[in-house]
Amino acid sequence: MELTELGLDRALAEQATCGSGQRLARVTAVDRGRYVVRDEQGEVPAEPTGKFLHAAASSVDMPCVGDWVCVQYHDVSSHASIHDVVPRRSFLRRKSPGKNIDFQMIAANIDVAFIVQSCHFDFNVRRLERYLVMVNEGQIEPVLLLTKTDLVSAAELERMLDSIRAAGITARIVTLSNVTGEGVDQVKGLMVPGKTYCLLGSSGVGKTTLINQLLGRDALETAAVSGTGEGRHTTTRRHLVVLDNGALLIDMPGMRELGILSAGEGLDDSFAxxxxxxxxxxxxxxxxxxxxxxxxxxxxxxxxxxxxxxxxYLKLKAESDFNEMSYVDKRKKDKAFGKMVKTVLKKDKRK
Structure with a gap:
């Protein structure tokens, strides 16, 4: 594949400043700190250099799925070292799960985010608003996918659509069923070769099954639904797949927590x-x-x-403002601690 087929455009290429002996590649998988990168020749495992890790100020600076990175290949291109991350043109991030006030990078350089909710058990307008804040903050176009329409009546589906519009949400909506296939072709029609898409949603809403539908084969493992129609979690890592039509799609595990941090623009766009x-x-x-x-x-x-x-809106704004204050305070403490360590090291050297 050419790099343009992997999503590289002129703007991203111009941002890249790879050193001698380094080449551009795209991160296609991340799993517990392990990386896979892909270029014209194929995919290989990769790991960041010590110099890169030392220069990374926070987890935001670490590579994530969809990133373009400068890599150096070793041992007849059997594995690679990551030297740098090309500045992102779009991103998905959230507050780290739990009590830690920090960012967690999810994916980068995405053109369209498919926000997936099941009509049967997962539908929640308030949660949908959280996803939209995240997507809009990262400068990504949102498209809403309502799955499992075969499990609800036409009247119930219409009420769901009305509640979305009543919340001021104007994003495109596609209703579909992985059982009947209704709406799947409409999703395929939205996907353009060389563009990058992602699936966002809770576990069990049908994301992996939809990817298999888009691929036209059971390439990814799925699990049978429960007696309630609720799906079971199968995706365990974030990874990028290439569809037959040339579009690029990032699958990722379902998210239980969607904390909001520093989402001023995302809030304004989502609550226009x-x-x-x-x-x-x-x-x-x-x-x-x-x-x-x-x-x-x-x-x-x-x-x-x-x-x-x-x-x-008030709840999300208060949460974002509170977490932002905590994050700024945390960064000040981190910098103060770093200065103290450097001072101690200098004193030790003088002795």
């Missing part, structure tokens, strides 16, 4: 209707409580703005 209303308030510093001329309160009272949608 609220941002537009805020601009119409009489006072620039309106708190949207008791001030006269408040466009938010007026929109809620008239039914123009769904109050649950507004409360979701």
């Amino acid at each position: 209707d609220i941002k537009s209303l805020v601009a119409r308030c009489r006072f620039a510093d309106c708190s949207h409580n008791n001030e006269p001329g408040c466009a938010i309160r007026k929109a809620i009272e008239s039914g123009e703005l769904n109050p649950e949608h507004y409360q979701s």
